[in-house]
Amino acid sequence: MPLLTSLTDPAASDGIALTVGEVSLGREQLRAAAGAVADRVAGARAVAVEATADARTVTAIVGCLLAGVPVVPVPPDSGDTERAHILRDSGAEQILRAEDVVLTARGTGTHAVPAGDATALVLYTSGTTGAPKGVPVTHASIIAGLDALADAWDWTPADTLVHGLPIFHVHGLVLGVLGPLRHGSPLVHTVRPRPEAYAKAVEQGGSLFFGVPTVWSRITAQPDAARALGAARLLVSGSAPLPVPVFGRLQELSGHRPVERYGMTETLITVSTRADGERVPGLVGVPVKGARTRLTDDTGAFLPHDGEAVGELQVHGPTVFSGYLNRPDANATAFTPDGWFRTGDVATIDSGGRHRIVGRASTDLIKSGGYRIGAGEIEDVLLALAGVREVAVVGVPDDDLGERIRAFVVGDGVSAQQVIEHVATRLSVHKRPRDVVFVPGLPRNAMGKVVKQQLR
The missing domain is CATH 3.30.300.30 (ANL, C-terminal domain)
Incomplete structure (x- = not known):
């Protein structure tokens, strides 16, 4: 099954696919313009895309995916050294910017559906322990991850997703752009995650809102904006732990207990609170469909799931990547002998399978x-x-x-x-x-x- 089913399914209805700032694209227009990009990049080893918050940027990313060409998102504020490393390491043969995309163009639409094990994205880690490492993410991994979240969050075409996150990470790009294009829910990207923009998006039918803790903290500092979100269906927080006081204030003002989830660039989202489950401040939920987790101590011994034992979190499942790009040294230590990914995060797991992320082991x-x-x-x-x-x-x-x-x-x-x-x-x-x-x-x-x- 193709990744972007809402665009590739002939039976899918037209309508607004996405709005970024003041620009809206219908599904047919996005499909046609992305098709023109696909014609342009077809056959490339990889293509870098300067990941600005722009409808043309989304079109460039979609076009590469339709052509089966790996996308290398480049942070628009990256410095010369970081940018040069990403371009060199990824082997990107072209770099597309928003101004390179024509939204009125039409492509041929003749590209074959990429294989599930084909690389869709090459994402780069934050580089906190050296130069950023390339993480190849396959079409199949993204499909498995997004479908698992649809199950966990009751995510359907009836939702309108709202966020203003950067589109060069898992949160803003995979969940926040490819998610709605797979599930058929319109996307409203606010360009920046300002409280007033999130509140205004409620008037545009926003029902599912994504944010990082800083976003939710700033929203709770503007009570009117937080109260406006009371009309939403679900608020989701991720990318960093949500402080318990922010959780409480958000509930007090909006009436929502936010859903928290956990994942990494290397694993996509593996653990989440369910929309129909208990939402406890500080807990990020249970493994999503297909994912498995376990804890080990410094010797590699398995630890009990009693809510008290603190150990390294290891994960296994269809969303986990197979290894870093051009880094056999890192791959040698990233996986256990039986194939589980060592996240480098420490956590506790209680008897009900609920996870609390303590932080990075380092x-x-x-x-x-x-x-x-x-x-x-x-x-x-x-x-x-x-x-x-x-x-x-x-x-x-x-x-x-x-x-x-x-x-x-x-x-x-x-x-x-x-x-x-x-x-x-x-x-x-x-x-x-x-x-x-x-x-x-x-x-x-x-x-x-x-x-x-x-x-x-």
């Missing part, structure tokens, strides 16, 4: 005084302290403890001693920060994730 699992401590648990507690707006917790070397807990805090009217005591009285004493550093802001990447390497 930055969020703190080993202090013989204890294994999750930074995320401490951060959630501190965000409930009056005066704390943002917080990031890391472990730093300590001659006595191995690592000691340091909290970076953005806030007003709160002292270091209050921060320490707040944690000590609500969690185990050994989880209290030993150091508190007040900062004007936290370093974040394009998806709103805190870049803890810069803090360390």
